[in-house]
Amino acid sequence: MNGADRMCDTLLANDVDVCFANPGTSEMHYVAALDRKPQMRCVLGLFEGVVTAAADGYARMADKPAATLLHLGPGLANGLANLHNARRARTPIVNIVGDHATYHLPLDAPLTSDIESLARPMSHWVGRVRDAQDVAGKTAEAIAQAHIQPGISTLILPADAAWGEVGAGKPERIAMPTRPEASADRMREAVAALKGSGKVALILGGMAMRADALALAGRIATRTGAALFSERAARSQRGAGRVATRPVPYSVDLAVAAFQNFETVICVGGRPPVAFFAYPGKPGWLLPDGCTVIDLAGAEHDIQGTMEELCKNVGAWESTTRVDAFTARQLPIPTGPLDANAISAALARNLPEGSIICEESITSAGNLAALAPTMAPHDHLPLTGGSIGIGIPLSVGAAVAAPDRKVVTLQADGSGMYTVQGLWTQARENLDILTIIFSNRGYSILKGEMRNVGVNEFGRNARRMLEIDDPALDWCSLARGMGVEAARAETVEQFSRLLAAAFTKKGPFLIEAMI
Structure with a gap:
């Protein structure tokens, strides 16, 4: 037995039984060890950004880490953007990076790099x-x-x-950590605020966006009048029968307006709202002056236990919460131009119960967030850290973790090109994923940001950096070239037919929606 065998055995003994990989020469002994461990499912990504995003999607749905396997510092660097998103999502990942043999490092071979320095900004823990x-x-x-x-x-x-050889022995099985309770002092502060006369908002994130915790939040809101807001949680359980929250608006002006009258904000799994970017003459801190912030519980705490205690302490345990009925099926069949709102309506009407939506629609989400409380119950996995190129591979990990559930990827065309290789992995693993490409052939988010800084007229150089229509991307050809069946929709009627058909069959399928 060698060190690679021992590593695999330790992973498996601790229920880490999926490895998303893009290995190289220095990892070949590890690959050979994986070959001797059929219990480990190995999923190849053709780019490291696919590997790291897939591990993120897997852990969000499985509630346990996957392993990755990356090749030296450059391989890790290729995966860092989506590790940033996973870090913001507080996703558990065991990220394994191969390196040169210890005695080879002083020779400074071409691929030698400072892996620790590359890893540290996107990791919660780094070891060698x-x-x-x-x-x-x-x-x-x-x-x-x-x-x-x-x-x-x-x-x-x-x-x-x-x-290197190691002796025989049983792999170590770790004791799962117990989540600490929220601070008693902060709990008292939160209860006092909720029982007081001031206007209070709860900002929920992380595990507080699961159905059971949301139900408790709904009782608290009913009993106290508190408003419920949410950050971009790694995984939100939403849809008919579940308590709905109001997402913190992306727009600075809308966010400032949303919070302007609150005297206290209580964060449970979330954090105080700040602007994504700085803009001339606009605030970065989105809460009003004098607003008290109570950080009741973070990702490291027992969120469910915190919500239960808070609910009991404010006298809300017996409260009932009104939740939306299942109405999206009764929405009118969308007509008119094929745009973001029409796609949202068609998806809301047809989404199968228990689906998983991986969303990187950027500017093309339309009315989806507003319709979500009336849709079939589903899980929502968003872009958490703002680093684009996550949607397609995030769906890979989600589908590996939940093979009996339909995964729907809402993918902007520009950001989709960052990790388009993930379609190949969808085909290779025969994953049940429907990918919807919002094909507007431009970086619409950046056009909006240009306007936010006061530029309303785009010249030739700006247009050539913000548009991707020369030459135009052909997503159907791209998908078919990687083994995924695809079709294009240019009208609402075409899109609705393709969507309905996609929900009747298993396996990967892509719809290019020309919006």
């Missing part, structure tokens, strides 16, 4: 294996840290530690 005897302990520590934070553990595995 010293030798083969150190593999088991470091792997167990990486798994534990991924759960404790929760977040990304990056473990660096030198090649000689992977091929």
Whole structure:
């Protein structure tokens, strides 16, 4: 048995049984070890950004980490953008990065780099294996840290530690961490605010956006009059029969207006709202002056327990909450031009119960958020960190974690090109994913941001950086070239027919919606 075998055995002993990978030379002994472990499902991504986003999507749905396998510093660097999103989502990932053999590092070979410095900004914990005897302990520590934070553990595995021999022994099984309770002082502050006369908002995120916690939030809101807001939680359970929250608006002006009358904000799994970017003459902090912020519980706390205690302490345990009935099926069949609102209406009418929506629609979401409370119950996985190129591979991980559920990817065309290789993995793994491409052939989000800084007329240079229509992307050809069946919709009627058909069959399918 070598170090790579011991690492695989430790992962499997701790229920890490999926590995998203893009390996290279220094990881070949690890690949050979994976070949000896049929219990480990290995999923190849043709780009490291696909690997890291897929691990993110998997953990969001499985509530446990997957492993990744990346090749040296450059391979890690290729995956960092989507590790940033996973870090913002507080997603548990065991991120394994191969390195040169320890005695080869002083030679400064072409692929030598400072992996720790690359890993640290996007990781909650970074460790390096010293030798083969150190593999088991470091792997167990990486798994534990991924759960404790929760977040990304990056473990660096030198090649000689992977091929070095180790003695026989049982792999270490770690004890799952117990989440700490919220501070008693902050709980008292939150209860006093909710029982007081001032206007209070609850900002929910993380595990507070699961159905059971949302039900408690609904009782609290009914009893106290508190408003419910939500951040971009890694996974929100929404739809008919579930308590709905109001998303914090992206627009600075709308967000400032939304919070202008609140005296206290209580954060449970979320954080105080700030602007995505700075704009001339506009605030970055979106709460009014004098608004008190109570950070009741973060991602590391027992969120469900915190919500239960808060609900009991404000006398809301017996309260009832009005939730929307299942009405989206009764929406009129959309007509007119094929635009974002028509697509939202068609999706709301047809979405199967239990679906998973992976959303990177950027500017093309239309009325989806407003319609969500009336749709069939579903899970929503959004872009959490703002680093584009997550949608297609995020759906890969979600589908691997939940193979019996339909996954729907809402994907902007420009950001979709960042990780288009994820379509190949969808086809190879025969994943039940419907990808809807919003094909407006431009970076519409950037056009909006140009206007936000006062530029309303775009010249030739600006247009050439904001438009992707010369040459025009052909998403149907791109998808078919990677093994995914695809069709184009240019009218609402075409889109509705393709959508209905896609929901009747299994396997990957792509609709290019010309909006």
